[in-house]
Amino acid sequence: MSVTLDQFFNHRPTTEISRDLLGKRFSYRGASAWITETEAYVGAKDQAAHGYQNHKAKWNRALFMAPGTIYVFTMYGSNLLNFITQPVGNPQGVLIRGVQPASGIKLMEQRRHKKGFNLTNGPGKLCTAMGINLSINTQSLAKSQLHLDLVDNAKHPERIATSGRIGVPHKGKWTTAPLRYYVAGNPYVSKMPKSKMNLKTYGWK
DNA sequence: CACTGGATGCCCT
DNA sequence: GGGCATCCAGTGA
Structure with missing residues (x-):
């Protein structure tokens, strides 16, 4: 059963794609990791989204490109990684908020100057650990070195948990909508309390 | 663990 | 100059 980028990103709601990305592995610059946490940003009507009211700017142009496009932007000095999920002109995407290291962990520790779950349990942290910056913004996953x-x-x-999105205050239903998805019990999820971590299975089947 | 405030790099949303 | 889909260290419990 093989799945193409087009089948995965081009024919389904962004929310479904966000759930399905949990557990998928990606690799880049000598390291690889499994996705543990995502957030869906659902386009022109979504007050929390960069594409709200179809707002276009140079910095967010990747949002309006083809499904499977990589969207990286910088904030507070951190880079954040997204994948675009709808046809050209429909600015929806998935923010990758957490990953579990699979290989290249030493390299990640050097890039982060940290060890442990702190290595990749946040959207800015995982980009630092994986060496992701603006240089791959607007690239297609089909052609990028990010595989x-x-x-x-x-x-x-084992179980997918949901919550409202992080860092989206005072936006009414867009603050509370269950558009954040994470692997229940996985320690490489942002703001995961120790008491809820499952250190035997990390939340995988 | 919950909450806080300051630092941070881009871009002008 | 201000805003931001963040991170970190510090505090108090």
Whole structure:
């Protein structure tokens, strides 16, 4: 059963794609990691989204490109990684908020100057650990050195938990809508309390 | 663990 | 100059 980028990103709601990305592995610059936490940003009507009211600017142009496009932007000095999920002109995407290191952990520790779960349990942290910066913004996953593996090497969540999105205050239903998805119990999820971590299975089947 | 405030790099949303 | 889909260290419990 092989899945193409087009099948994965181009024919389904962004929310469904966000859930399905949990457990997928991607690799880049000598390291690889499994996705543990995502957030859906659902386009022109979404007050929390960069594409709200179809706002276009140089910095967010990747949002309006083809499904499977990489969207990286910088804030507070951190880079944040997203994948675009709808046809050209429909500015929806998935923010990658957490990953579990799979290989190249030493390299990640050097880039982060940290060890442990802190290595990759946040959207800015994982970009630092993986060496991701603006240089791959607007690239297609089909052609990028950042390789998302939709076929092999995936893990499968025992349970997917949801919550409102992080860092989206005072936006009414867009603050509370359950558009954040994470692997329940996985320690490489942002703001995961120790008491809820499952250190035996990390939340995988 | 919950909450806080300051630092931070881009871009002008 | 201000805003931001963040990070970190410090505090108090």
